[in-house]
Amino acid sequence: MGGNTTDTFTLPDLGEGLQEAEIVSWHVTEGDHVVTDQPLVAVETDKAVVEIPSPRSARVVRLHGATGGRVAVGEPLVEFESADAQADAGTVVGTIDATAPAETSRAAAPRAAGGRMTPAVRALARKLGIDPALVQGTGPAGAITTADVERAAQAFAAAAPAEPLRGPRRAMAERMAKAHAEVVPATVTDQADVEAWPAGADVTLRLIRAVAAGCAAAPALNAWFEPETMSRRLHERIDLGIAVDLDDDGLFVPVLRDVGRRNAVALKRGLERLKADVRQRTIPLGELRGQTITLSNFGTVGGQHAELVVVPPQVAILGVGRMTEQVVATDGAPAVHRVLPLSLTFDHRAVTGAEAARFLRAVVEELEGAEPSAASRLRDP
DSSP: OOOOOEEHHHHHHTTOOOOEEEEEEEEEEEEEEOTTTOEEEEEEESSEEEEOOOOSSSEEEESOOTOOEEEESEEEEEEEESSSSOOOOOEEEEEOOOOOOOOOOOOOOOOOOOOOOOHHHHHHHHHHHGGGOOOOOOOOOOOOOOOHHHHHHHHHHHSSSOOOOHHHHHHHHHOOOOOOOOHHEEEEEEEEEOTTTTTOEEEEHHHHHHHHHHHHHHHGGGGEEEETTTOOOOOESEEEEOOOOOGGGOOEEETTTTTGGBHHHEEEEEEEEHHHHTTTTTGGGGSSSSOOOEEEOGGTTSSSSOOOOTTTTBOOOEEEEOEEEEEEEEETTEEEEEEOOOOOOOOTTOOHHHHHHHHHHHHHHHHHOOOOOOOSSOBBB
16 A cells, blocks of 8 residues: 655647647646546647646646746646556647637847947946847947937837737747748749639639649649658648638638549538638647648738748648739730739749649649539549
8 A cells, every 4th residue: 555646747749740839728726636537728739729638536736837838748747646646648638719818928039149339338228128139230330329229229118018929820930930941932923814704603612623733733742842851752632721811810721631532512511611610719730730732812812923931841832812804815806804813832842843834834724714513523522
């Protein structure tokens, strides 16, 4: 017969390669008695809030981490005291909670080496709380002057306090930085004459079919690139990431699976479900992972062409600008037609310019072709 034992429950593996999470809210306090599978804490990963349940029945001795703090996989989360401690099971139950806000905290500005300055100017900067690394020097050879420091102090006084990025916006910042550091991007543009589209045509469905046509013409764009081994992985199935903007909540990219083999009815139903789940923040993490290529219809907001960001390990993203009316040559005569601008950004490490051009040409041809029937050639899984 042994006495009470204390052991530590660590943040379990959340899957999908996630390495850390942010604590949104604790459901227990120190001293509470919990039972197996009782929710302990809600943590936010890239795009979803995940409830982590208790792996055993025990008394909570200590909570590691405050609301708004970040904890890495394998770091201590909760200390338990129980008569018969079990091994750390690391169970995770994923749910979405759109009402659980994360607390904010002040973050210090990044520091870097500032310009040259005299001891008096440096003392003034210290007195006013100004980081010299954030001051643009206007003196000789870029030296920072008293006036430079005073201007910086006035600017910081008028500016809003630094707001730490959290949740989707933090995830976006991290992914964009990773993409910028890794990808060798190149962009080709074109436009599709869509004057033949009937009234009420579903633009998104036409775009999805066009991506499928592009992948059929140039399979190299429906792929993942693995720089560690300098290899690429071609995908037979097209799992299309579709960018969805939620204004202040940031950008989400849910995945519409196997778009090349689904009919219009199935695609529309799946697309509506994904968008509803994203807006309600109830989409599972698995539905935000595994894109083989991405579609961004940014033209619904504005803009014509863009140099888009390819998020590794993907190698391509198709952007669609705002539809406009333009004068085009038709049968040797000018005519006003509806035109859709297209931008294709690709990772030049894995995709050649010719492959990108073939992809974009197939996209244009599909968009300019006849409206396919709802049940044509594709299945409804």
